[in-house]
Amino acid sequence: MRTMTQKDRLKEFVIRVLVIALSSLIVAINLKSFVAAGDLFPGGFTGVARLIQRCALEFGGVELPFGPINLALNAIPAVISFKLVGRRFTLYSCLTILLTSIFTDLVPAFEITEDILLISVFGGMISGFAGCLCLWVRVTSGGTDFIAIALSERKNVDAWTYIFCGNVVLLFIAGYLFGWDRALYSMLYQYACTQVIKMLDPDGRRATLLIVTGRETAGGVCAQIQETNHTATLMEGVGLYNGEPCVIIYSVVSDGEVRSLARKIRQSDPKAFVNVLRTQRVVGKFYRRPRD
Structure with missing residues (x-):
């Protein structure tokens, strides 16, 4: 960074x-x-x-x-x-x-x-x-x-x-x-x-990202997520429309990071499909930007 x-x-x-x-x-x-x-x-x-x-x-x-x-x-x-x-x-x-x-x-x-x-x-x-x-x-x-x-x-x-x-x-x-x-x-x-x-308050809310991208572009998309100090989970999938293999990336980020992160993801893969879900509660480790 x-x-x-x-x-x-x-x-x-x-x-x-x-x-x-x-x-x-x-x-x-x-x-x-x-x-x-x-x-x-x-x-x-x-x-x-x-x-x-x-x-x-x-x-x-x-x-x-x-x-x-x-x-x-x-x-x-x-x-x-x-x-x-x-x-x-x-x-x-x-x-x-x-x-x-x-x-x-x-x-x-x-x-x-x-x-x-x-x-x-x-x-x-x-x-x-x-x-x-x-x-x-x-x-x-x-x-x-x-x-x-x-x-x-x-x-x-x-x-x-x-x-x-x-x-x-x-x-x-x-x-x-x-x-x-x-x-x-x-x-x-x-x-x-x-x-x-x-x-x-943007830091008080969380958002779940479900990103569908290709295998070749998954690395670039994950790199954009990791720049926010968050991580992601990758799942193999198959597109029902064309039958081609794809990668589903699951991640949870702060609500204030969604807009800029979605723009960077689209830059890494213009064909990426990004679904943003409102998250009510997160249990477990979640990176919070230090206040100091």
Whole structure:
């Protein structure tokens, strides 16, 4: 595979920083418009920070800034991610947290709509889109994502279930203190956010490729698959239409790799037949591009 040059690394760095800044700004605007207007509680440490702010304002009459609370909550998860996932991934993610904290305290509060249902749905969709921007450049918005990614990639532990339980506890506390309607609308907000991330995150989906090609061109097709660090299984077959022998190549790749890989396969064999199937679940070894 081609090694990255200094120009490529600089380009990747600039793109990452710009996308991180854009994502952080979108999150800040969403928090100061939809989330604040609906008095909602997002999931993760952002929701915890919101809950601390609301408790301080409601019971102490003190309006706490979002930034210091968010930074303090993310300190320990950042250390865990630095040790288990990697330095660059953690530093880029910390940049996301820092910019989000700064933008949230600088952006003025404003209302787009007073309809709580619209606020919950569209606020969640905007939050999910901002999260996907980070995932596209292989960073995270921090908080519980630090812990989930570290445990899933290094310790093979599915932490998302525990994070979901933590969010349920957060909403229960918020509902008890500030009204169950806000907690239920916050749940709708989180659901909309999750659905957008599932739909747009290319690394979260898998695709099965069934490729029919000739014996002479099978090697070139397999070479294109191996360039993605995935492997394949070859099966001998016979074409029913012309009765000629053929090779069936079976492989599972990330959904984001399908388009470019299919184009390269067609370049290796213009007559190749490629069938792309949606894969719900993969059990066993599957190559995942390192985040660091």
